[in-house]
Amino acid sequence: METVPTCAVPLIPKSDAVRAGHLYVVSTPIGNLGDMTFRALGVLAAVDCVAAEDTRNTARLLAHFNIQKPLVSLHEHNELGRTARLVEALKKGETLALVSDAGTPTLSDPGFILVREAIAAGIPLVPVPGASAALTLMSVSGLPTDRFLFCGFPPKKTGRRRTWIAELSTCTAPLIFYVSPHSIVGFLGELKDILGDRAAVLGREMTKVYEEFLRGSLSDLEALLQDRDRVRGECSLVVAGSRETEAAPGGRDVEALIEKGLAAGDVKPPALAKRLSVELGMDRKTLYDRIIALQTSSSD
Structure with missing residues (x-):
């Protein structure tokens, strides 16, 4: 991760103070620690415990911001077995933050099972948004x-x-x-x-x-x-998504773009096909063949 100067944890408004028995889903930086939000820092400093994908990575993150909290690992190999214990702790009134190694938990990261079971148990969830790759x-x-x-x-x-x-x-x-x-x-x-x-x-x-x-x-x-x-x-x-079924440039529109490109005079067919393939999300070879066909027909 990219580092930023160590700083004190900011105070957060009373309206954002953590509440007993709540699960906080906290986003963390994807690389640059400067992307950590004030709200995320305040929540991490206030909860009783942090459930982390890798406790070693999260420990370094918390230490950078002078936060000391109990950590419990929650990753793809233990999430199913550990979730019940965490849900019980939440039911008893403990506050818990869920974090992954980088970005937003549950998005291709652990946490989905915990979130699902917390919802089923009637536990309030609070998203703390931030970085997402x-x-x-x-x-x-x-x-x-x-x-x-x-x-x-x-x-x-x-x-x-x-x-x-x-x-x-x-x-x-x-x-x-x-x-x-x-x-x-x-x-x-x-x-x-x-x-x-x-x-x-x-x-x-x-x-x-x-x-x-x-x-x-x-x-x-x-x-x-x-x-x-x-x-x-x-x-x-x-x-780029498929252009076959959406309202993308039709045959005539593509031809018009090709003719406009050729009219410039300083663009070679390979370069024009490459540029249009990026702009339109179309196959470059298909575009090249259409360019050559238009050139041939216009010269007849």
Whole structure:
């Protein structure tokens, strides 16, 4: 994580004071500690206990802000068995904060089972919003943001993963994925094979010193990362949705955009196809073939 100067925990308004028997779902920074909210700090300083995905990571986070709290681990391997104990503590009036290693709990992170069981037990839940890798990437993607589909981490087994991708192929909204650095190149290739060579944006090491955003078609991103010895840092990926069923530029509109591009005179067909594929979320080779066809017909 990127560090910021250690600071005292700010006072929070009485209206935000923690309440007995409440579960607080607290978002934490995805990398830059400067993204920690005052409200989150106030809640973490006031609760009786913090349930954390990795107590070591959370202990470092709390120590940075001079907060000392009992920690209990809650991760994918123990959440089912540990939830009952935490729910009982909440029923007795204890206050509990739920955090993950980074970002918003339950979104591709542990916490869903605890939240579900707390709701079933009638325990009040309080969200404390903050950082989210998906929203961070979406805000600078340049792709439509009126709606999108958060897909999380892809399945690990190849057959199941490819079936899962195919099921997403008709979604017209942008698709957001979390991908580990060691599997990102292969995943980009699978997306290209199954979805077509769509426009995409990759966010790597977001909010940190080596933050990087790569833009282009899926094949462009694949080629860029293949040239690197190693990909470091967790990756978030947004891919343009299918244009087959939404009100996207029709055949005539695409032709008009191609003709406009060719009329400029200084744009080669390959470069024009690449640019339009990013703008329209269409397959670059398909666009290139249409450009050549229009050039040929106009010269006859």
